[in-house]
Amino acid sequence: MKYSIMVIEDNSSIRKELANLLCKSGYEAKEVTDFQNAAEIVEETRPHLILLDINLPGIDGFQLCSQIRTHSAVPIIFVTSRNTDLDELMSITLGGDDFVTKPYNTAVLMARVASLLKRAYPETAEDVFEHKGVKLHILASCVEYNARRVELSRNELKIMHYLMQNKGKIVGRGDLVEFLWDSEAFVDDNTLSVNITRIRGKLGELGVEEFIHTKRGQGYLI
Structure with a gap:
């Protein structure tokens, strides 16, 4: 079974880039553009991990992370151009699992994705x-x-x-x-x-x- 990873990013070029990168790395990528209903989409589709931007139209990533955490423990990596210590602290405090700043190194990002998936889901031959x-x-x-x-x-x-x-x-x-x-x-x-x-x-x-x-x-x- 492939791991399903959701990309919540309003910049279409970055969203496509991340989705392509995930697919090339052997994951199933799901792109979300309905940001107001993203928490409900997460609950319905149950991805194994989320890549989440902070700056989103109508709702920011911090609010969305808090909404998701009311019903799901899915691992969340913030991928954002905001790079202050306060932003990173907020992301972890509100339930994020990792924090990656743009521009990101693709190899490092994929390594963090793989590492977080390994920690989040016990390795076993049986599902x-x-x-x-x-x-x-x-x-x-x-x-x-x-x-x-x-x-x-x-x-x-x-x-x-x-x-x-x-x-x-x-x-x-x-x-x-x-x-x-x-x-x-x-x-x-x-x-x-x-x-x-x-x-x-x-x-x-x-x-x-x-x-x-x-x-x-x-x-x-x-």
Whole structure:
């Protein structure tokens, strides 16, 4: 399966250039020109990564990033001519994952795209894991049950992936925290508890109860 990358850029020549560059690098490129409805388009099409400009007509990239973050954890790279420290700080604070200034080096940009995709989506020969009727879709970053789906955040995806890989075994809390740290995710024991609670809540939305069992003093078991 190809990674799908969305380009949200109002300059048509730059947008075409980025789309062509992505296609030549083996990705599927999607160009967006309806900036006012871009957040809805992201929710409908579910790209794996977004290249986002800051200066857009009618709405700026910061606002759009905030809108996207209300429903999606998709990786976002700001690609912009604005190059102040405040712009970069704003982009990260509002949920961006990387910040690249124009004019960009195409090789460096593609390296950053590849690096972010590698961090965001666990490497696995399998895209779908299944246990007790619950399906975990790695590339789509969601769980499915009875044909209904709910999206997972990056940390939630990594936790579910690790539990699915070790189904039938007790996974220690320390092992999970260490796994997430090794995956460059910022987490501590409290953050792990919060994420487990959120995963259980999302599974509950699908009608799945008691999927993740807590083994007191030991860890978790599915």
